[in-house]
Amino acid sequence: xxxxxxxxxxxxxTFASVNGRLLExxxxxxxxxxxxYRAHVGDWxxxxxMDTLSKVGFLASELLLKECSGVKSAPxxxxxxxxxxxxxxxxxxxxxxxxxxxxxxxxxxxxxxxVVLFGITGSLCADRNYQETIQxxxxxxxxxxxxxxxxxxxxxxxxxxxxxxxxxxSFYVLDGYDAQSxxxxxxxxxxxxxxxxxxxxxxxxxxxxxxRSFFILVDRGAAAAPGMLxxxxxxIMDKLK
Numbered sequence: 061x062x063x064x065x066x067x068x069x070x071x072x073x074t075f076a077s078v079n080g081r082l083l084e085x086x087x088x089x090x091x092x093x094x095x096x097y098r099a100h101v102g103d104w105x106x107x108x109x110m111d112t113l114s115k116v117g118f119l120a121s122e123l124l125l126k127e128c129s130g131v132k133s134a135p136x137x138x139x140x141x142x143x144x145x146x147x148x149x150x151x152x153x154x155x156x157x158x159x160x161x162x163x164x165x166x167x168x169x170x171x172x173x174x175v176v177l178f179g180i181t182g183s184l185c186a187d188r189n190y191q192e193t194i195q196x197x198x199x200x201x202x203x204x205x206x207x208x209x210x211x212x213x214x215x216x217x218x219x220x221x222x223x224x225x226x227x228x229x230s231f232y233v234l235d236g237y238d239a240q241s242x243x244x245x246x247x248x249x250x251x252x253x254x255x256x257x258x259x260x261x262x263x264x265x266x267x268x269x270x271x272r273s274f275f276i277l278v279d280r281g282a283a284a285a286p287g288m289l290x291x292x293x294x295x296i297m298d299k300l301k
Contacts, residue, residue: 065282065288065292066276066277066278066282066292066296067079067124067127067128067276067277068124068274068275068276068296069120069121069123069124069127069273069274069275070120070272070273070274070296070299070300071093071096071116071119071120071123071271071272071273071274072271072272072273072300073088073089073092073269073270073271073272074088074092076092076096076119076123078123078124078127079127083096083099083100083123084099085099088269089268089269089270090112090115090268090269093112093115093116093119094108096119096123097115097119100119100122100123100126101119101122104118104222106218109205110209110218111183111185111186111189111206111209111214111265112185112186112265112267112268112271113179113183113185113186113209113212113214113215113263113264113265113271114209114214114215114218116215116263116265116271116272116273117177117215117216117218117219117261117263117273117275118215118218118219118222120261120263120273120274120275121175121219121222121223121259121261121275122222123275124259124275124276124277125223125259125277128277169223169225169256169257170223170224170225170226171226171227171254172227172254172255172256172257173223173225173227173255173256173257173258173259174225174227174228174229174230174249174255174257174258174259175216175219175220175225175227175228175229175230175258175259175260176216176228176229176230176232176245176246176249176258176259176260177215177216177230177231177232177260177261177262177263178231178232178233178234178241178242178245178260178261178262178263179212179231179232179233179234179262179263179264179265180233180234180235180236180264181233181264181265181266182212182231182233183209183210183211183212183214184265184266185265185266185267185268185270185271186206186209186210187210188267189206189268190202190203190206190207190209190210193206212231212233213229213230213231215231215263216229216230216231217229219259225259227249227254227255228249228252228255230245230249232245237262237297237300237301239290239291239293239294239297240290242260242262242293243289243290243293246258246260246278246283246289247283247289250280250283250284256279256280257277257278257279257280258277258278258283259275259277260275260276260277260278261273261274261275261276262274262297262300263275272300274296274297274299274300276292276293276296
């Protein structure tokens with residue numbers, strides 16, 4: 061399989077990988093998210109208050125941004141038994157612009173980085189969790205902590221707050237995997253004169269134990285190359301199916 065020209069991370073309810081390298085974990089589902097957080101992040105306690113969609117998106121973004129800035133997400137494994145095992149790490153063809161745009165904490169990118177995400181089910185997981193708190197009159201306990209996550213774009217806010225990004229944040233609910241629509245909306249983020257890079261991805265969760273995502277970091281050069289973004293998105297999406 062051809063190497064990806066963009067850095068990427070994948071997280072599903074059974075595995076996590078960074079540029080094709082599988083990350084070690086013992087658990088699955090929601091417990092796996094907590095395990096990955098403790099192993100690779102560990103310094104953002106608000107994680108434990110997030111809904112599943114936000115946890116998945118937050119972790120995928122953290123793993124990607126650390127990889128781009130040269131911080132390895134160890135421990136890792138090269139086991140071929142997992143669906144996330146693909147060839148290579150970062151391709152030599154990654155543009156200089158993507159390398160320059162890699163440091164998530166750099167002051168330069170606070171104003172110039174956008175967060176653009178996509179999914180199918182939106183906030184369905186959080187909606188179901190909240191519905192359980194208001195379903196029956198004799199057990200009625202509306203939870204503000206759950207209600208706040210009944211909008212899918214909250215995950216983009218969590219990522220922006222973590223990194224102090226002030227660029228565009230958007231979440232698009234699509235009918236299915238659609239590389240062309242995703243590439244179109246990512247390119248639209250570059251229409252202003254401020255945005256230099258887009259943290260983009262697919263994040264979807266229909267239940268607390270059912271989720272899948274991938275994240276990529278796109279610079280103006282990658283967005284402008286004819287057909288490149290669509291092809292890269294399709295290659296990565298194939299690993300989720």
